[in-house]
Amino acid sequence: MLDRTALGRFISVLAGSYDVHAPVTACDGSFEYAPVRTAEGLDGTRTVTGLSPKGIFFPKDEVLFQYDGDGIRSGEASCRPIAVWGMRGCDARSLALLDRVFGSAVQKPGEERFQDPYWKARYDGAVIFGAVCVKPLSTCFCNWFGGSPSSTEGMDVQVTDLGDAFLLAPVTPEGEELLGRMDMLTQAADTDLDASREVAHRAGAMMSPPFSLEGLDRRLPELFHDPAWAGIAAPCVNCGACTFACPTCHCFDVQDEGRNGRGRRLRVWDSCMFSSFTLEASGHNPRARSLERVRQRVMHKFSYFPANYGERLCTGCGRCVAVCPVGFDIRKVLRGLGAPRDLKKD
């Protein structure tokens, strides 16, 4: 147990060995992950941050290397290990999915893959303090993907806010070891455990029933030419906000900046919603139309990624639904595509 009044000390002790990030409500009211050294600004009352925490491990821009007259130097961050406080289950799961892309040496059995040293330098050795969701939002649909307000995947410690105190339950050996080093913690009583179960149960009961995606990943390839895509894509303005807010979207661009013999090569977030994403130097563009790009985003998450990695590339955080300027709702799209239909009309 961690007394609420001791949270500041807990964070500052943690900050002695880690770069600590946590959801913070800023003076302008925005709710985002930020580096913290104390409990000031920490906000456990709001559920989903505007941007996901993927940027802590996969920054929106990062230097791959820089060069000048003396040669080329890796831009790989020699940062201290990272700790994140208060990460929601959907986001912790999303990092585990991104680790399949960037951190895993094996995609499918027998197929070796290149591991990303920039990602690994941040994610390996990071400690994730996950939070049990108290108030799921109307946009939350983690339960479509096997998640719940109290899921623990991708977390090292699960934290339940019990009002006067937090219950800290280790999930991994690393989490347990770290908690063992914290002298401000007290042993939880049975009543604390009961209270935490009650919080999780209440939050779970607030979730709408999930829509079953069973079989949809197998059916999606057949739906590639379905006429429904025209209607699905029609409202989209290809702004890319969904992909930047998404905790699992990870498409990136590599760009050079430099002149007069000095410069750097950067990795920056990119978006499959932009026509320039696939535009070739010849002028040919395999995904020139909005329909093709919207279909790509849906197919990548719910067909191609499952085919390659065995899991859907979505954790139901709902950010894309909340952020979309034209009300594109991936839940409606999936319900529509998943509904029985007569494929022979095609």
Add this chain to the structure above:
Amino acid sequence: MSRVVAEDPGRFLRTFDLVFEDPADRAGFTYLPGQFCEISILGKGESPFGIASSPTEDGHLRFTVNRTGSVTEEIHALREGDIVGMRGPMGNWYPVDLFRGGGVVIIGGGFAFTTLRSLLVYLLAHRSEYRDITVIYGARSPELLLYRDELAAWAARDDLALHLTIDRPVDGWDGLTGFVPSVTKSLAPSPADTHAVVCGPPVMIKFTLPVLTELGFPDERIFTSLERRMKCGIGKCGRCNIGPKYVCIDGPVFSMSELRENPEPV
């Protein structure tokens, strides 16, 4: 950069031979025909290019580069002795082991002949292991055919059938005229125990593949090499996919059967 050759009078196509600065890098670099590399120009970026040399040729890596964007503009400005960055080899290769013992027909169009040159040089270096080899290569005009000195040498060989074609007749051209698909239709060898490899501009591939099917080549014996915009080259940046397949790591070489299984048309 050990050698630079202008391929065409318009100076859009140049061939570059690269040698490794560090002998250890050279020793560690093994590849097969069909693979590609990312060539890097500091301050401009990287672009992928098929390797035009064959691993059976010692000493250099060859690339033919079409000047069409900011990176290729800079590559064209390179001269002998200049240093460039390179990542590779990347992607898969033409399945030369699978071809062994049978015939091979190589069908190319325009400046996509690069990795096909690699394949042809490789097959000729292992000539006794393959049956009849046929090459059908077309370009808009004679000066847009790559590697013209070598084409002349190959034409003189009696263990290789080489058919060169240009789109429209011009003075001084005594080869074939007509598009690659129609030349393929009349001059391709029998499909018996023969693999076909097709590489060229999208429209050429599109019209040549059905011709091969019509001639009786089964899908699993037709191979093509595809291009998409690429950045990382290692299956992560997300732009070169065709359906669930990434051209950079699952390709660039695909069989017709693989392409037919893919939900996304090429």
